[in-house]
Amino acid sequence: MAEVCVTVAALVVALAALIRFGRVPGADGGGRTRWVLAVASAYAALVGFVLVRPNAEPEARALPRIVVRDGYVSSSACRSCHPAEYASWHRSFHRTMTQDARGSAIAAPRRPTRLELDGRGYELSPEGGAFEARMPDPDAVARLAIAGAARAAMSDVPEVTRPIVMVTGSHHYQAYWVPGARGNELRLFPFVYLLGERRWVPRRDVFLQPPDAPQAPVRWNSNCVQCHAVAGRPKLDAARDVFATEGVELGIACEACHGPGGAHVARMHDPLTRYRSDGDPAIVNPARLDPAKQSEICGQCHAYFVPLHEDEWWSDGFATRHRAGVPLDRSRRLLGYADRFDATPLVETSFDNIFWADGTVRIGGRDYNGLVESPCYRFGKGTHRLSCLSCHSVHRSEPDDQLAPGKDSNAACTGCHAPIARDVAAHTHHAPASSGSLCYGCHMPYTTYALLKGIRAHRVTSPDVEESARTGRPNACNLCHLDKTLAWTGERLHAWYGLGPVPLSERDRRVSSALLALLAGDAAQRAIAAYAMGLPQAQRASGGSWPARYLLELLDDPYAAVRAVAARSLVRQPGYGDFTFDFTADADVRRARRQAGLRRFSALVARRPVSTDAALLFDDRGGVMLSRLEELMAARDDRPVVLSE
Amino acid sequence: MTEPDTPVRVLERRHLAIGWWGLLVFLSLGVVLEALHGFKVGFYLDAGNDARRLTWRLAHAHGTLLSLLNVAFALTLRRLSRDALPVPAWSSGALAAATLLIPAGFLLGGMFVRGGDPGIGVLLVPIGAALLFSGVWAVARATRSR
Numbered sequence: 001m002a003e004v005c006v007t008v009a010a011l012v013v014a015l016a017a018l019i020r021f022g023r024v025p026g027a028d029g030g031g032r033t034r035w036v037l038a039v040a041s042a043y044a045a046l047v048g049f050v051l052v053r054p055n056a057e058p059e060a061r062a063l064p065r066i067v068v069r070d071g072y073v074s075s076s077a078c079r080s081c082h083p084a085e086y087a088s089w090h091r092s093f094h095r096t097m098t099q100d101a102r103g104s105a106i107a108a109p110r111r112p113t114r115l116e117l118d119g120r121g122y123e124l125s126p127e128g129g130a131f132e133a134r135m136p137d138p139d140a141v142a143r144l145a146i147a148g149a150a151r152a153a154m155s156d157v158p159e160v161t162r163p164i165v166m167v168t169g170s171h172h173y174q175a176y177w178v179p180g181a182r183g184n185e186l187r188l189f190p191f192v193y194l195l196g197e198r199r200w201v202p203r204r205d206v207f208l209q210p211p212d213a214p215q216a217p218v219r220w221n222s223n224c225v226q227c228h229a230v231a232g233r234p235k236l237d238a239a240r241d242v243f244a245t246e247g248v249e250l251g252i253a254c255e256a257c258h259g260p261g262g263a264h265v266a267r268m269h270d271p272l273t274r275y276r277s278d279g280d281p282a283i284v285n286p287a288r289l290d291p292a293k294q295s296e297i298c299g300q301c302h303a304y305f306v307p308l309h310e311d312e313w314w315s316d317g318f319a320t321r322h323r324a325g326v327p328l329d330r331s332r333r334l335l336g337y338a339d340r341f342d343a344t345p346l347v348e349t350s351f352d353n354i355f356w357a358d359g360t361v362r363i364g365g366r367d368y369n370g371l372v373e374s375p376c377y378r379f380g381k382g383t384h385r386l387s388c389l390s391c392h393s394v395h396r397s398e399p400d401d402q403l404a405p406g407k408d409s410n411a412a413c414t415g416c417h418a419p420i421a422r423d424v425a426a427h428t429h430h431a432p433a434s435s436g437s438l439c440y441g442c443h444m445p446y447t448t449y450a451l452l453k454g455i456r457a458h459r460v461t462s463p464d465v466e467e468s469a470r471t472g473r474p475n476a477c478n479l480c481h482l483d484k485t486l487a488w489t490g491e492r493l494h495a496w497y498g499l500g501p502v503p504l505s506e507r508d509r510r511v512s513s514a515l516l517a518l519l520a521g522d523a524a525q526r527a528i529a530a531y532a533m534g535l536p537q538a539q540r541a542s543g544g545s546w547p548a549r550y551l552l553e554l555l556d557d558p559y560a561a562v563r564a565v566a567a568r569s570l571v572r573q574p575g576y577g578d579f580t581f582d583f584t585a586d587a588d589v590r591r592a593r594r595q596a597g598l599r600r601f602s603a604l605v606a607r608r609p610v611s612t613d614a615a616l617l618f619d620d621r622g623g624v625m626l627s628r629l630e631e632l633m634a635a636r637d638d639r640p641v642v643l644s645e
Numbered sequence: 646m647t648e649p650d651t652p653v654r655v656l657e658r659r660h661l662a663i664g665w666w667g668l669l670v671f672l673s674l675g676v677v678l679e680a681l682h683g684f685k686v687g688f689y690l691d692a693g694n695d696a697r698r699l700t701w702r703l704a705h706a707h708g709t710l711l712s713l714l715n716v717a718f719a720l721t722l723r724r725l726s727r728d729a730l731p732v733p734a735w736s737s738g739a740l741a742a743a744t745l746l747i748p749a750g751f752l753l754g755g756m757f758v759r760g761g762d763p764g765i766g767v768l769l770v771p772i773g774a775a776l777l778f779s780g781v782w783a784v785a786r787a788t789r790s791r
Contacts, residue, residue, distance in 0.1 A: 270684070
């Protein structure tokens with residue numbers, strides 16, 4: 001209202017000036033023109049006000065409340081002094097991790113869309129700047145899921161219309177959130193939009209979980225809030241069972257890593273202080289912390305942990321006990337494989353779903369658990385201690401992986417391991433320019449799974465055949481040399497590094513290690529082996545078209561995520577670039593596509609055998625030893641695997 | 646001995662006054678904007694206030710230039726004629742109103758921003774622009790006719 005009054009007042013004064021100044025003693029005032037201009041101006045103003053009349057109050061929304069308190073100021077206060085850092089953060093996936101669905105946040109095309117899941121329809125309609133979803137009542141679905149009801153029970157759930165109010169993710173896929181029934185509770189819309197493939201898929205199909213897993217009642221307020229917002233607080237009123245979730249800012253913003261900026265901003269308002277200052281103790285600068293504390297800043301989210309004070313967590317999350325720079329162990333307990341023996345179960349899932357049996361975390365995005373188990377972290381001293389910032393930089397990097405300049409090469413390691421750098425080939429026994437001479441190729445293999453792909457383990461280890469045989473965690477050699485057995489790797493490690501001979505099973509001595517994982521491993525092993533078969537360096541090292549034959553077997557894997565990974569690797573095989581496959585399709589459709597793929601493989605083999613290697617289950621004439629193949633697939637590790645990313 | 650108040654003299658004094666007082670106001674606004682930078686005032690500099698920063702800078706720049714235009718207008722009048730008014734009288738009002746409306750529109754638009762958009766005060770700008778064009782057109786026409 002004040003805005004309109006002041007604007008109209010300015011207009012009136014201007015018109016008065018126009019009329020008054022149009023009168024000049026002793027001159028023709030051009031009266032008619034003067035009045036025409038005045039009336040035209042007033043009319044234009046009136047039309048303008050009508051056209052751009054301010055909107056009424058914004059509609060009530062179910063988003064987390066943004067409450068800037070406890071010394072936080074939000075990222076908008078940072079830009080004026082730190083424009084470059086602000087810009088680099090602004091284009092990062094950290095910023096867009098959680099966004100209000102209004103504006104340009106939704107990546108899915110804004111058109112009416114009908115989706116189907118378990119026989120129920122889900123309809124999305126563009127509404128204003130976002131979407132409305134006609135869907136089975138997510139609160140009723142959640143109640144049934146918590147009660148352990150079968151999927152069939154969901155068929156009776158009534159339909160409701162809910163707006164999409166928030167989105168999470170912007171890198172690989174995007175998830176969508178609708179209001180729940182209790183306060184500003186947010187329920188997950190059960191489909192995600194794959195950004196690469198540009199298609200909707202059921203959310204349960206992009207997570208590695210058994211095919212018969214119930215629809216998970218995912219709620220943003222009770223888990224995601226702790227990392228996907230700055231200083232998020234669930235604010236569950238347990239007595240009323242209602243959420244009033246709040247945070248300083250949606251997404252991972254400046255103060256998530258630098259701590260509350262209020263005191264710093266107040267000090268730096270004074271220009272003299274700014275020009276005299278060489279670092280302000282009122283704000284956390286991770287680059288100036290010791291490596292352990294640096295890493296804890298990333299570890300506050302990139303780790304598997306449980307809160308030390310669970311009751312308090314449901315109210316205030318970690319916001320009261322933790323902020324960047326404060327030791328993590330004051331607010332949470334980092335999970336390790338040894339914790340599986342804890343008298344009180346710390347997590348609902350099996351530890352085997354979180355860790356390999358050697359203690360290496362197997363779920364992506366939990367890289368801090370891997371880092372702290374690395375010898376470079378445990379035994380490193382001073383600046384020679386490995387930290388997240390040894391390789392990553394939030395502000396001097398591309399958004400994808402956020403590697404600091406030069407850290408996609410051996411420079412990441414040779415700062416400490418200088419003698420190796422002087423003659424890399426002598427250490428690696430691979431050509432210096434080959435992927436076999438990249439430090440992280442051998443010491444950080446793709447044995448972590450998330451986001452429908454393998455991810456480099458952040459526990460720095462060396463290839464160890466005994467460990468691979470005992471724990472099932474693939475080693476770097478066999479993830480590149482896909483055609484080789486564990487025994488072959490054992491011989492090389494013995495010859496090159498003096499590692500002792502390892503007693504191996506008949507299977508490990510005769511069949512390619514990657515193939516064993518692909519055909520007989522558990523779901524995570526299958527996914528990781530399938531991912532490796534799509535890697536260019538592995539294709540160069542392993543040669544030929546043979547992986548296609550076995551990736552085709554995974555097109556009918558019971559786990560949708562395994563099928564997805566296999567299909568992505570399949571199209572990278574010679575002769576399959578145009579092969580189409582929908583990993584969410586019904587079993588009949590999938591099997592038909594698998595048969596089509598097998599026919600294509602037969603045609604390839606008819607021209608020229610792709611292999612005669614018995615370790616790859618090919619006979620002397622290039623035919624697949626079907627009985628051995630079926631034998632391995634029958635021995636598949638079908639224990640349920642749930643990797644909770 | 647003072648010159649008689651001819652229409653030209655009246656308008657000349659008026660626009661010299663508008664011009665120089667305008668310069669004082671809008672150059673002062675520049676100093677204020679500098680101070681907002683110096684003291685890192687969030688209302689002006691924070692990330693969500695892009696529109697305010699842009700429109701206030703436009704107010705400063707347009708106000709200063711329009712003040713100079715008023716001075717130029719006054720000097721042009723004398724150059725064209727000493728007695729009879731060489732331009733329509735309304736062109737004086739149009740220039741004076743434009744000198745108020747354009748910077749005021751930017752200032753008000755920046756005062757009440759809506760996300761990335763200025764407030765409705767910015768509507769004063771096109772009105773002022775129309776008046777400015779009218780006035781400039783009238784003066785240009787007068788120079789040609791002499």
